[in-house]
Amino acid sequence: MDAxxxxxxxxxxxxxxxxxxxxxxxxxxxxxxHRAQADALLQAVLPQTGKALRLGISGVPGVGxxxxxxALGLWLIARGHRVAVLAVDPSSSVTGGSILGDKTRxxxxxxRIEAYIRPSPxxxxxxxxxxxxREAMLxxxxxxxxxxxxxxxxxxxxxxxxAGMTDLFCLLQLPNAGDDLQAIKKxxxxxxxxxxxxxxxxxPNAAALAQGQIRSALTMLRPQNAAWTPPVLTLSALRxxxxxxxxxxxxxxRDTMQASGDFEVKRRAQAVAxxxxxxxxxxxxxxxxxxxxxxxxxxxxxxxxxGDTTPGAAAGELLRRAAQ
Amino acid sequence: MDAxxxxxxxxxxxxxxxxxxxxxxxxxxxxxxHRAQADALLQAVLPQTGKALRLGISGVPGVGxxxxxxALGLWLIARGHRVAVLAVDPSSSVTGGSILGDKTRxxxxxxRIEAYIRPSPxxxxxxxxxxxxREAMLxxxxxxxxxxxxxxxxxxxxxxxxAGMTDLFCLLQLPNAGDDLQAIKKxxxxxxxxxxxxxxxxxPNAAALAQGQIRSALTMLRPQNAAWTPPVLTLSALRxxxxxxxxxxxxxxRDTMQASGDFEVKRRAQAVAxxxxxxxxxxxxxxxxxxxxxxxxxxxxxxxxxGDTTPGAAAGELLRRAAQ
Numbered sequence: 076m077d078a079x080x081x082x083x084x085x086x087x088x089x090x091x092x093x094x095x096x097x098x099x100x101x102x103x104x105x106x107x108x109h110r111a112q113a114d115a116l117l118q119a120v121l122p123q124t125g126k127a128l129r130l131g132i133s134g135v136p137g138v139g140x141x142x143x144x145x146a147l148g149l150w151l152i153a154r155g156h157r158v159a160v161l162a163v164d165p166s167s168s169v170t171g172g173s174i175l176g177d178k179t180r181x182x183x184x185x186x187r188i189e190a191y192i193r194p195s196p197x198x199x200x201x202x203x204x205x206x207x208x209r210e211a212m213l214x215x216x217x218x219x220x221x222x223x224x225x226x227x228x229x230x231x232x233x234x235x236x237x238a239g240m241t242d243l244f245c246l247l248q249l250p251n252a253g254d255d256l257q258a259i260k261k262x263x264x265x266x267x268x269x270x271x272x273x274x275x276x277x278x279p280n281a282a283a284l285a286q287g288q289i290r291s292a293l294t295m296l297r298p299q300n301a302a303w304t305p306p307v308l309t310l311s312a313l314r315x316x317x318x319x320x321x322x323x324x325x326x327x328x329r330d331t332m333q334a335s336g337d338f339e340v341k342r343r344a345q346a347v348a349x350x351x352x353x354x355x356x357x358x359x360x361x362x363x364x365x366x367x368x369x370x371x372x373x374x375x376x377x378x379x380x381x382g383d384t385t386p387g388a389a390a391g392e393l394l395r396r397a398a399q
Numbered sequence: 400m401d402a403x404x405x406x407x408x409x410x411x412x413x414x415x416x417x418x419x420x421x422x423x424x425x426x427x428x429x430x431x432x433h434r435a436q437a438d439a440l441l442q443a444v445l446p447q448t449g450k451a452l453r454l455g456i457s458g459v460p461g462v463g464x465x466x467x468x469x470a471l472g473l474w475l476i477a478r479g480h481r482v483a484v485l486a487v488d489p490s491s492s493v494t495g496g497s498i499l500g501d502k503t504r505x506x507x508x509x510x511r512i513e514a515y516i517r518p519s520p521x522x523x524x525x526x527x528x529x530x531x532x533r534e535a536m537l538x539x540x541x542x543x544x545x546x547x548x549x550x551x552x553x554x555x556x557x558x559x560x561x562a563g564m565t566d567l568f569c570l571l572q573l574p575n576a577g578d579d580l581q582a583i584k585k586x587x588x589x590x591x592x593x594x595x596x597x598x599x600x601x602x603p604n605a606a607a608l609a610q611g612q613i614r615s616a617l618t619m620l621r622p623q624n625a626a627w628t629p630p631v632l633t634l635s636a637l638r639x640x641x642x643x644x645x646x647x648x649x650x651x652x653r654d655t656m657q658a659s660g661d662f663e664v665k666r667r668a669q670a671v672a673x674x675x676x677x678x679x680x681x682x683x684x685x686x687x688x689x690x691x692x693x694x695x696x697x698x699x700x701x702x703x704x705x706g707d708t709t710p711g712a713a714a715g716e717l718l719r720r721a722a723q
Contacts, residue, residue, distance in 0.1 A: 114709075114711060114712060114715070117709050117711065117712070118708065118709060118712055121706065121707075121708070121709060124706075125706055206711070209710075210711070213709070343704040343705075346703045346704060346706070346710050347700060347703055347704055347710075349710035350699075350700070350703050350710035350713050350714050351714075353710055353711060353714035353715075354686065354714045354717055354718060355679070355683065357714060357715075357718040358682040358683065358686055358718070358721070359679065359682065361718070361722070362678065362682055375674075376671060376674070379670045379671055379674050380667040380670060380671055381667075382445065382448075382449055382670070383445075384442070384445070385438075385441050385442060385445060385534075385537070386533075386670050386671070386673035386674035386677055387438060387441065387530070387534070387677060388438060388441070388442055389674050390674050390675075390677035390678045390681060391438070391677075391681075393678055394678060394681040394682070394685070397682070398685070
């Protein structure tokens with residue numbers, strides 16, 4: 076490691092915001108030399124990571140995620156925590172926008188020295204976005220942030236991805252019934268360790284009704300973990316009501332999971348699953364880039380489409396070429 | 400191709416049952432020489448495949464799948480069709496049993512020369528079972544069966560797999576409400592082109608209620624295809640009531656999809672997706688078998704679990720070794 080990188084490590088571990096921003100930018104870069112620097116940096120700070128509580132937050136657009144994260148973040152800072160907010164949004168490269176892109180959505184939090192807000196990397200595929208976000212999470216932990224919030228929108232597999240990188244996955248719901256069905260349908264409720272019905276200020280009765288419906292749906296779905304049944308809370312992020320009770324539940328979850336040993340088991344399994352995801356995408360990328368594969372892929376793929384050859388024969392031929 | 404293989408092709412294309420059974424056994428074998436024979440055989444008969452209607456059937460245990468397939472099969476045979484029945488059951492190698500393993504469950508159908516019933520291959524992984532079943536499907540088509548029914552139980556991803564190899568995926572439901580929620584939760588209803596509530600003989604009112612509930616749930620879920628909204632039928636397989644109406648709906652589906660061009664588009668996409676699934680499992684198998692990978696995988700995997708190295712660094716090292 077060169078002197079500049081060593082200085083960056085020192086500044087990062089001292090919690091310097093500019094060093095953190097630079098380290099994340101290196102990790103997000105597609106340049107090979109930046110990638111190598113980022114790998115060395117991550118390896119150097121690795122012993123200082125893993126101490127934060129990792130909180131995943133999801134919910135449909137309009138459910139009030141930003142308002143909730145702002146309310147929670149300010150509440151945590153007032154109690155001595157340092158809060159990093161990251162995002163996983165694979166659609167940001169398509170739409171040009173990004174969740175968290177507009178910091179004015181978290182105006183209070185973004186002005187605090189105890190908070191660090193970083194928008195979703197816009198590198199395209201969910202796998203790429205997820206890898207960059209995981210690395211950013213480790214860097215934030217090395218910089219001393221003790222709560223890392225990873226926000227996502229309900230696009231495709233992004234919820235599964237965020238649940239796979241956090242200790243506790245929280246689903247935000249609107250106080251109405253149709254929303255449940257969507258969440259049940261997509262299997263998101265099964266991922267949730269905690270469900271929060273936001274915007275109870277609009278209609279407290281509807282919120283209580285939704286709470287009952289989700290609780291009854293949960294009894295029909297198998298719980299993820301024997302030691303923990305996902306609670307269903309109600310709150311109003313706008314009025315900052317229910318935040319203390321939310322955090323109390325998060326801490327109870329952490330304590331329960333740590334006592335049973337499941338907390339550490341989950342983190343270890345997440346790290347190994349991440350390694351395998353990187354291996355699979357690496358193998359696929361290498362296959363796609365292989366000259367002998369590229370030379371034949373179009374023709375063979377068309378032959379399979381037309382029914383001139385079997386998928387098995389075409390796959391076999393391409394695999395032989397990839398091994399050359 | 401040797402003389403014995405050529406004779407097998409001739410007998411298979413003539414519709415000889417023993418030739419079909421032998422061809423499927425070759426395709427299911429793990430021996431490399433059998434595998435090569437099966438590949439040559441499939442390539443030779445490929446022009447004679449693709450003419451059957453491929454029908455996927457799923458539903459929880461006890462929903463009456465066997466009774467339904469028996470009733471439908473006999474009804475089709477009486478109208479001049481030849482019916483092959485295959486199964487995808489990745490759990491069969493674990494439980495020792497297999498759906499369709501007991502032919503007495505389809506006593507009438509199994510005695511008919513116009514029917515061919517083959518239990519699920521018990522090769523372990525879903526990918527392996529699916530590949531063998533797809534090949535068996537092509538062989539049945541080459542032998543002149545014009546309706547191929549692929550049955551599965553609701554285990555893990557098996558429904559997605561069967562929906563991915565058939566023209567029409569039909570979900571059988573019991574006439575009660577709790578069943579819906581499970582199907583919605585698992586996203587199976589989204590896969591279904593047709594939903595059938597069986598056992599209406601037990602309680603016609605409950606069946607009508609379930610029919611209404613599923614229809615209303617369907618309006619909240621996006622349809623898969625713009626040209627087709629999945630109908631919800633009721634029938635009693637035991638009393639053989641509703642079978643004609645079921646088949647009429649299947650034919651209407653096929654005609655609609657063929658008219659819009661979606662039928663062919665779906666088949667082509669299925670074939671290409673199958674090729675890619677084979678490529679990915681082939682790349683993974685080659686990686687797992689690489690001596691330099693095997694020598695380091697245990698140590699690196701444990702280092703990732705302990706947090707001594709990052710998943711990225713470990714994956715990078717293993718990928719470098721795999722390229723040696």
